[in-house]
Amino acid sequence: MPITPEQRAEIDRLRAVTATTRRATVPALEEILYEPLEVLDHGFVRVVDYMGDDSAVVQAARVSYGKGTKKVTEDAGLIKYLMRHRHSTPFEMCEIKFHVKLPIFVARQWIRHRTANVNEYSARYSILDREFYIPTPENLGAQAVVNRQGRGDVLQGDEAASVMKLLRDDSEMVYAHYEEMLNQREDGTTIEEGRQGLARELARMNLTLNYYTQWYWKVDLHNLLHFLSLRADPHAQYEIRVYAEAMLDVVKRWVPAVFDAFSEYRLGGTHMSKTGLEVVKRLLSGEAVTQEASGLSKREWRELMDQLGRAE
Amino acid sequence: MPITPEQRAEIDRLRAVTATTRRATVPALEEILYEPLEVLDHGFVRVVDYMGDDSAVVQAARVSYGKGTKKVTEDAGLIKYLMRHRHSTPFEMCEIKFHVKLPIFVARQWIRHRTANVNEYSARYSILDREFYIPTPENLGAQAVVNRQGRGDVLQGDEAASVMKLLRDDSEMVYAHYEEMLNQREDGTTIEEGRQGLARELARMNLTLNYYTQWYWKVDLHNLLHFLSLRADPHAQYEIRVYAEAMLDVVKRWVPAVFDAFSEYRLGGTHMSKTGLEVVKRLLSGEAVTQEASGLSKREWRELMDQLGRAE
Amino acid sequence: MPITPEQRAEIDRLRAVTATTRRATVPALEEILYEPLEVLDHGFVRVVDYMGDDSAVVQAARVSYGKGTKKVTEDAGLIKYLMRHRHSTPFEMCEIKFHVKLPIFVARQWIRHRTANVNEYSARYSILDREFYIPTPENLGAQAVVNRQGRGDVLQGDEAASVMKLLRDDSEMVYAHYEEMLNQREDGTTIEEGRQGLARELARMNLTLNYYTQWYWKVDLHNLLHFLSLRADPHAQYEIRVYAEAMLDVVKRWVPAVFDAFSEYRLGGTHMSKTGLEVVKRLLSGEAVTQEASGLSKREWRELMDQLGRAE
Amino acid sequence: MPITPEQRAEIDRLRAVTATTRRATVPALEEILYEPLEVLDHGFVRVVDYMGDDSAVVQAARVSYGKGTKKVTEDAGLIKYLMRHRHSTPFEMCEIKFHVKLPIFVARQWIRHRTANVNEYSARYSILDREFYIPTPENLGAQAVVNRQGRGDVLQGDEAASVMKLLRDDSEMVYAHYEEMLNQREDGTTIEEGRQGLARELARMNLTLNYYTQWYWKVDLHNLLHFLSLRADPHAQYEIRVYAEAMLDVVKRWVPAVFDAFSEYRLGGTHMSKTGLEVVKRLLSGEAVTQEASGLSKREWRELMDQLGRAE
Known part of the structure; x- marks a missing residue:
């Protein structure tokens, strides 16, 4: 069981308290606030705080573009535009804080993402629990x-x-x-x-x-999406990917319009090299391009054919 | 007047809406949420969002120190301990977002603090207002x-x-x-x-x-305090110091225990060099130390005498 | 004239001194070391120091991949692999320091790239020169x-x-x-x-x-390439683009294999959305896709047709 | 033995090659370039590259202060001034790259310093060596x-x-x-x-x-000094402190004037709280202050008496 009875009681205590706020609030995220989302055999991810919503991204973009954005009438459209053109700073205006319990070898990969705030359980101060993956x-x-x-x-x-x-x-x-x-x-x-x-x-x-550690991890939405694009990728190690997938679900609840744009332009999108793009143009013009004549290495050719869904 | 009628209406609209949240909420900060605090002739600082409170610092510290912190019974005491020993990461667990209107030459100093998120009004997109300092x-x-x-x-x-x-x-x-x-x-x-x-x-x-620009500026509490310790300092230029002072008042409302610790150990505290400390020890032992015999330059001697409140 | 006689004499003095070093050294970059590359009417970029070369990227990658990289026989191939798969950390192992003279409105765009070290001429301390763009x-x-x-x-x-x-x-x-x-x-x-x-x-x-300021700007190669991919882009403002172009020439001298990979995968490469990629697949399968049937907005359709070099 | 025969041969090969450069060069550091400085039972630190010297700090400061710094005639004096007044950006203009072999539990502390570039040996790619602390x-x-x-x-x-x-x-x-x-x-x-x-x-x-890993770690001088001030401290764990001490020796060779200033104002310096400073003033005025009357907690009182070298 990933959480202890003491933690469960603490979570229930926290969830029972509500307050009135003038801040942007996201009911779908409030629903799962503090609740552990189970990952692996003893791990979890839980949201312990957040700042902002889809509108906070729009609000920041409008300050940048000033009166110039009056034309963009729809928020979701503006968010798509920002994502497509890699205008990343408005996405930095949202922030989220997670409590994560994870094996140490996963923590060692995770911490390489430097643009986040971290407080980890200290095994200098305290005895680690008998929990391993x-x-x-x-x-x-x-x-x-x-x-x-x-x-x-x-x-x-x-x-x-x-x-x-x-x-x-x-x-x-x-x-x-x-x-x-x-x-x-x-x-x-x-x-x-x-x-x-x-x-x-x-x-x-x-x-x-494989022993479990835990930490508070706070990050802005832009850097979270960057983390997720790398760690929810099929090439990421399974044991970190499952954490990324749990966090993708959180993003979907929290900022649904950003999640859609992220799915369209990042997760589902693709990158082509200069030569790869040339090959596509040649194929579209009807030329029967072969790997040998493509200018691509065998590996890159195979990757491009995979992207284009072409069996060789 | 620092804000336009449109902005005033927008602020009133935002302030009229409240929601229920399970997040940590600070009533004293909610009171002034969205409200512009006037600075200089046309500038302002206003809080547009925040995450966390004094307890969030304590919560993060307790995750780090685990069971080991059970002894520290009082939150304010733990916060003082963290501040005194420069354990900075728990303070990174709080975040705040400001909307600031400020002259460009002030913005140029401000932006040198890199550990923050910024969205500035773009004069490529839009016409700047006729407002100057x-x-x-x-x-x-x-x-x-x-x-x-x-x-x-x-x-x-x-x-x-x-x-x-x-x-x-x-x-x-x-x-x-x-x-x-x-x-x-x-x-x-x-x-x-x-x-x-x-x-x-x-x-x-x-x-x-001296023309005014504006931006959204989001920063964690640790980096905000670092900014304030430099910019609320008497050596800072007056035109940025007044912004820092307005933000100090915000910190006091938001995280009063952190504010007290910050006042005691940073704002009111002092730093002594190795040789300066030696001089203090010699003075305490009754020796009549002179600048010439102190090992300090004239300038450092004068600075030390100032610290110690000693007229020369 | 962008540099003063005093600066010219200082540059000549610096260029006349050589030393023996065991560090990686790049003769093609040494040739222009300290020399101002003129930009705009009074501006310049000059390299004042550097660390590493193409091999430093390879060396760092090999530490990461350990014995596993013995198979990759060619350095340029490894660099291309790293660039293609966005393994950015090996590129952070090279560092370069520029002295730049630039108009203040350009400096204001430039400084938004936070991952760099900067020391700017202070107009609090000194009188600015009578030079404007x-x-x-x-x-x-x-x-x-x-x-x-x-x-x-x-x-x-x-x-x-x-x-x-x-x-x-x-x-x-x-x-x-x-x-x-x-x-x-x-x-x-x-x-x-x-x-x-x-x-x-x-x-x-x-x-x-439009008055000129100047600064020392030090950055690692990964972050420099990110800066250049944004600022050498045709959508960047002309007045910053000319600086980026001068720096691209520096990169070509300094790390030619990295430059080639950067040209192939970043500057000349392109990004496609999920729906855009679907359209390409449909076109390749012989379907006569129209904008209306594409799932793309008019603007995105136009951008895709531009990428594919198709007149509408 | 911390290094393998293959590594020894590689180091000898690197050390045998010299080149001519126009860059700032530090003979005392060149002497030990690439050489492993042994730490713990199988670990080491070795400098594999560097950029800048004491003069690079001065050069950057002079760009900031422009003509205004003509008065400061001595470089060492300027460096002390910068260190005393916490003007940190000129120290960011020097950079150093280390190759470090260290136990994983030490690496986990070390990596918490985020402002550095890292490439670590990957145990996903390669088999770790049979070496433990x-x-x-x-x-x-x-x-x-x-x-x-x-x-x-x-x-x-x-x-x-x-x-x-x-x-x-x-x-x-x-x-x-x-x-x-x-x-x-x-x-x-x-x-x-x-x-x-x-x-x-x-x-x-x-x-x-306790198994050993290794990495390339590149950092600017300001952030290195911050790391050293925390990790060479007596409260740091012994196993990381020995690395910090080896690196302090490197700093002394590399930038001796910076090292002196760092020793005077950081390593040997001290910080006093507002109340602690009041106590010092009262003591100097002849008052027999007791802990009870001091306004300090017992712990803070003891720490202050320790600073002042007073037995209780």
Whole structure:
């Protein structure tokens, strides 16, 4: 279970309190405010605060364009225009804060996105919980052969069983030794009187990278969309992609017009190189272009044919 | 008058609408939400949105310190601790958005603070308003002699009158010529049929730096406090300091416990060099330290004596 | 003339000194090191320092991909791969520092790119030079009708002459009054004994936005390319585009393999929306798609047809 | 041994090549360029590139202050002035690039400093080396009692021996299982034909946080000094502090005048609160101030007495 009874009680307490505000408010997001959206076996994402809505993007754009925008009569149209032309600053005018619980190896990828505010649980101060990530059998991918950083088929039979056992046993063992070195159990009780216990800031190094950590992560909408375009991508590692997908649902609730524009111009859109575009023009003019005559490498040719939905 | 009747109507419209929210809400800030706080002769600062309150800082700190913070029983105490030890990330968990109207030369200083989101009125798209800053007589400082970037006494008599007239006449003249080049009046009407009018993106270069611009400026609390510590400082130029002072009042309403800690440890606090601290220790031990024997330059000695409230 | 005799002598002095280094060094860039590349009537861009070369990008990528990159045998191929897949961090490993002299209204656009280091000439400390930008006749564009932020035809005849005269006269007049208020001439001499002179930080507000300022601007290669992709674009204002073009030439000298990849995938590349890509697929399958049946707005349809080089 | 024979050969190859440059060059830093400075049991820091020197700071400051700085005749004096008054932008004009090998739990602290460029070894692409950190006996601190995030006495006797054994055994075991899951040894050879091997991006999660990773880390001098002021502090965890100390030596070689100013105003300097400063003034005036009458909490009083070198 990703959240503890104490956390559940705290969430219920927070959700029961309402206030009156003059700020832009989004009922569809209020509905799930504070609620954990479960991800992986023990993780979650939950929205703990937000600022702005679709109109805040429009409002900022109108300040930029001043009287000049009187012509643009429809907000959704303006949002599409901004997204299409990569006018990113109006999207920075919305902000959202998440509480995320995630395995450390996922946190290490995530933190590479620098344009966000973070407060992470400190294992120097406190004892980490006994919670670690174990993939489900269908996510136990073998190493891909072509793509050096990807997964291929799912492991089967004995190999799968053996891997699962190793992961689970090692995770449990390192935690047992973590407690032993601390001379303290997860619940804070002492194991053996008379021993001092290793400093928490040292003992933590015995935990494996599948242990869960948690943090508050606050980001503006522009940078969130950039994060999601990279991490909701099929090439992203599954274990971070599921977080991105949960957050995409949040974006859809929060700023539906922005979500539509993002789907049309980013998620569903594509990029073509100069030579790739030339190939498209030649194809459209009726020329039977081959890879050899295209000016593209085999790999780029294959990628372009994939984009264009052409079987080779 | 800093705001137009249209803006006043828009503000009243926004202020009349309230919604129910589960988010942290600050009644003292809601009171002034959207309201322009007047600054200089035509400028203003107004809060258009915010996220978080004093508790949001505490909440983020508690996630970092986990169970370890159970001992710190009082929120204000924790906030003081964080401020004193420069633990800045919990303060990044609050965010505020201002709408600011300010002279261009002030905007040029302001924008040097990079860790914020900005949408500025674009003079490529739209015609700038006929509004420019003229100092009041008591702010018409002469060039300081010692401090190369400061002001000395206030100009008097004929010199003051002459400066005022030059500033005002030139400001009016460049705007008249701006309209003439655009072949368009401030209200959008054409001056002379048959002329094309210079592009707005070019004509704007004829305006002087005291013309007003406006922007939305969104920033987290940590970076706002950093901005205020520099710009509310007596060494800051008067014309930006008055904006900082208006924003300090906003901070006081918004996050009173943070404001108190900021006053104690930043605004009212001081920094001492290694040698300066040595001098203090020697003085406390009864030694009659002189500048020559202090290891400090004359300038640093004078600054230290000022800090310690000692007349020389 | 964009540079003063003192600056010329300083440049010659710097260029005459060489040292031996173990750092990556780029002879083609050393050739122009410190030399001003003239831009507009009084502006320039000059490279004053740099770090890294094409190989530094490859080196950083190889640290990321470790043994896994042994397969990629060619550096240029790896650079193209990184650019195509938007792996931006290796490009952040190169850094360049420019000294730029530019009109204030151009500086105001430029500074919006926040991910750079800047030290600007301070008009609080020092008197600005009597140098202002006046467009050449062929750059005196009229306001565009459709594109609210663009230029249309070039102004002609009396209108052009009148605009030129207004720009020039106002620029000269505001400077004369700037000196008068300061009670100091450009060369630092006093105009009239007995007057105090207005503080420089105030007097500067009387200057128009076409006055030149200057700064040191330091940026990593990734962020420089992002800046150039926006500012070397045909939609960018001419007066900033000419700076971007001068800097593109610098990039070509400095990191030729990166420049080639940038030309292929960014400058010459294009972006298609989800619906736009669908239209291309339908066209390729032989369907005679019309705007009405395309799912695209008229404007988007026109943009797509332009991309594909199709007359309507 | 922190570096492999292949790395040693690569370093020797790089160090053997020199070039002529017009750039600012620092012989004392060239001496150690590329050379690993050993840290912990398998880690290192090495400088792989740099831009600028003490003069680059001065040069940037002079552009800011223009003619106004002619009075400041000495560079070291100007650097001290900039440091004292927290004029940070000139220090951003120098840049340095490090190659660092460090345990993952140290990397997790380090990466929280966001204003830097990073390329880290990817365990999605490549197999991590069998190298993990084990503290020396004198660094095996017990948990501190008062300071929840610090270390107290060093563990002794059986407890120390037991902790050492647990750390070492677990580290070795998780690596053996890492290889087994990958079905591949550290040297890339296959363990058992016919098995697929788990994807590298998954298998890595079985490693403990004391495993070494490595990255290129590039940062400007201002942000490096900020990092060092936090991480070379006695309150920083020992395992990151030793890296900071190695880098302080680098700064001393690279920009000696900046290093001196940093030592005087940051490392050796101190900060006093408003009330703390009042206490100092009262003490200097001869008043026998007690904690109770000071307005300071017991903790703050103790900290102030420590600053002033007063035994209680």
